[in-house]
Amino acid sequence: MVSQIVDFHHDPVNGGFFTTRLFWDCECPDGYLYIHSVHTEKCEVCGTHQDDAPDARLNEVILHQAAWGLDEQDVETALNQAALEPIPF
Numbered sequence: 423m424v425s426q427i428v429d430f431h432h433d434p435v436n437g438g439f440f441t442t443r444l445f446w447d448c449e450c451p452d453g454y455l456y457i458h459s460v461h462t463e464k465c466e467v468c469g470t471h472q473d474d475a476p477d478a479r480l481n482e483v484i485l486h487q488a489a490w491g492l493d494e495q496d497v498e499t500a501l502n503q504a505a506l507e508p509i510p511f
């Protein structure tokens with residue numbers, strides 16, 4: 423089990439955002455299913471491999487969770503850890 427599953431990224435424009443290692447972004451454009459579970463190795467549509475892909479943004483995971491059937495347990499685990507994460511200001 424990976425202990426560190428969320429990372430906070432500071433952004434001077436909007437304060438920052440979390441990414442989570444439980445999900446990753448492939449290179450499919452907006453409108454396509456571009457967030458994948460860490461248990462999925464590769465996107466069958468664009469061919470992006472998980473090892474070459476960035477972690478997904480937590481807010482986008484939440485946004486698309488229902489429509490794309492993302493793993494509820496993994497989303498909850500990431501959310502719980504994000505809530506505990508000290509935000510470095």
Ligand SMILES: [Zn+2]
Nearest residue numbers: 448450465468
């Ligand atoms: Zn893709």
